[in-house]
Amino acid sequence: MGMPEVSDGLPFKEAIRFFESKTRLPTRAYTDIKGGAHARSFTMAGATRDALLSDMHRALIATFKSGHTKDDFLEDFDAIVAHHGWDFYGERRWRAALIYDTNLRMAHAAGRWEQIQAQADREAQAGRPLYLRYVALLDGHTRPEHAAWHGVTLPHDHPWWRAHYPPNGWNCRCDVQSLTERDLKRYGITPTPEDQVPPTELVPRQVRLADGSYETWETPRGIDPGFDYNVGQSWLEGAVPPPLSGPLPPPAAPLRPAPDLPPLPPPRPVPPEVTTPLADGLGDEAYIKAFLGVFGGDIGKPVPFRDAVGNLLAIGEELFIDRRATSAARKISPDAPPVWKVEKNGRHLILPLLAYALKDPDEIWLDWFEAKGGSVLRRRYLRRFEGLLLPPEAPMTAGAVAAFEWTHLGWTGTTIHPSARNQQTEGQRHGVLLWCKRIDGGR
Template sequence: MAGVDLSYAIGLEPAEAVRYFESKGYQLGFRWQDVAAEAHARAFTVAGVMKVDVLQDIRAVLADSLKSGKTFEQFKDDLIPTLKKKGWFGHGDVVDDGTGEIQGRRLTPRRLDTIFRTNMQSSYMAGRFATQMAQVDTRPWWEYVAILDNRTRPAHAALHGCVYRYDDPFWAVFYPPCGYRCRCRVRTRPFGYRDSDNPPTSAGRLEEIEQPVGRDGKTQPAIAYKSPITGKRVLPDPGFGFNPGLAWQRPFTPPPMGTLPRSVPSGASVPLPRPARIARSSMPAGLPESAYADAFLRTFGANANHPVTFNDATGEAMPINAWLFRDHANQPVSGAARPDAQIVAQAINEPDEIWLSWAQLDNQWTLRRRYLKTFETEAGEWGVAIADFGKNGWVSSSSTFPAETGTDDSRAAYLDTLRGQFLRYRKRDD
């Protein structure tokens, strides 16, 4: 792609593409199949990269490349030194030296090329979609245009010339790109291009099928289009089949569990952790909030004047300091430090489970980490402590229940309501 100016080649204002790209949060997935297609449009992802800081590095360089119109060679030159420094460039898996956990798959020049092309094209196409949507009053007909040469995939060539209204369900699935390195685009047509009283429609031509993904024989649901010319079914390449612009513009709603990467088999339950034995679940009520904050900090060897950097059970670095309980004006935040501060700190320091979840804040998806710890007091109470962290802040809570008011099944069901969407860590029972 050296020397190619995508904004000129595709013909739209780069500002829309940049706005789409920068709207993305972060999505973790070990394989591309682990991340649902529409999630690609709403969250930045690189298959095989399970470290948020590495995703941030890649995203930052891609954003700069998009804004500046850089070539792939320039993108590589900017990113590879950082990847090498962090041990993420080359072949093979990245393994944590301390835990032996596989954190992802290293990035090769070929994979960087795929990352660059796919993200650039999806961004530009989302921008193009926004521009075309602004013109639907005068140009409501959209035509699928493929580059008809010896490199065009048959499925993409079969879609060439399809004309439907902008709001036809066809475009929710087949708006380009329809695969890696797809060169297709959509051309708008004026109001009188088709008969509005008898408009062409994809009704009856779209059907759900099972599409093979990967080499292990697994399938996933996908939408196929039955060509009126050949009668054959065509569908986007695996991992596509979504409209990046439509998914971006749609009002943000939390994605269903089925669209996020799974760390446990579908339908499987996570066992109830063995609770930690503690003297009591909270400190005495009525103490100054500074006493609760100090107790929290002491768990990590910190105090109000001595901050520390704590590495959690997955190796994620967390700053532990008095600012956790203060606002930007360095004033204590009322209610931030509570009597349960010690057990909340223990949930972070020695969690039973760490979950990743998505939350929508300020019209952007943000990735949050949730720490869970179950405990049992000397009085026989059973409880759960939670700490939930994201770039926009953190919250915590704890709940306790009398020993006689619960079974293992009811406790497991309650814990399921508190868990996140991706199990990042689980403490091994001794």
């Protein structure tokens, strides 16, 4: 009797659940987010409007559930593109196939991982381990590194699978087989000795960002940038727990606190480099510079910053511009300088401290926000601080909230402010939870 077949075909219930749980995130490029964040987000490079993402997400779900083919999805793809006027990159059939194949393979891999975990639990109850065997299609079109990994057999919880669980790149067709100890004996398979496990050698890879600049990503050799994570593990455990809490409600849905939430993580000590409040009377620009300096930026020189989820943000003075007042001033004089809102609620004294709501948050949330002109997608960063000893003129704060809105430029900062009470920070926990810090401080 031959080896058991590697699973193929359309996603099953676990894969469907994985794909349905994704939250839509507009992006300008695949590199806008990194690694495990893709397991919790539905994105299409260059798709910057939620309505487009929503229609494409629904079309893929319907295609996967019905067992329809790539050609069926192409018809939906054409209709959605025509409806929204999406100016996508590449030829239509190639782009539709890339979207279909990538999402299908990722959903399949995530669903398989859930099944593997259930099987591993059953084996563990009997005191037996479960193994995974890497399987590549050796047909001449396989990457040399992937072909070399064919047959690697390791316990399912071996660290090697954190980066090498397939798919491991664009159009990667590799898979895994789960094998019990009985299977190993039956098929004459010997687990790979530890000294023969293929090394995880990190190599610098240049990736192109949406603005045309480049960023270096350290990626294991043989794995495409952005695929160096276990999609099933990131989904079930979360790159940082808990995983994404579900699809984002439509813009018209009322804002409600997310149900059944555990308390926010315990307050954490103030970073030692920002324990001393700034002096009063320094001037708006001096306070803004102090805030941006935490990220290595300056006024007129926004800096790119990867947040805890892997999303790319531009940190600049926009967080402190009074948009309405500035807009009104520039209607009178187009060259009018920005009107700042730096000293609102006394936050100017503790701006370097508030920067840590972005740099090292407790939680990140995503939701719609009603603004002048309609709904906008907003991302909120929450951080609580351990008891602060501040002078009377400084705001007594229990935490901080930073907010970014999605625009044609990407995620643009709109505000950052202190929360005087823990209840105020709790009140910002609505929409979809993208990320949180473990209670023990891990990630």
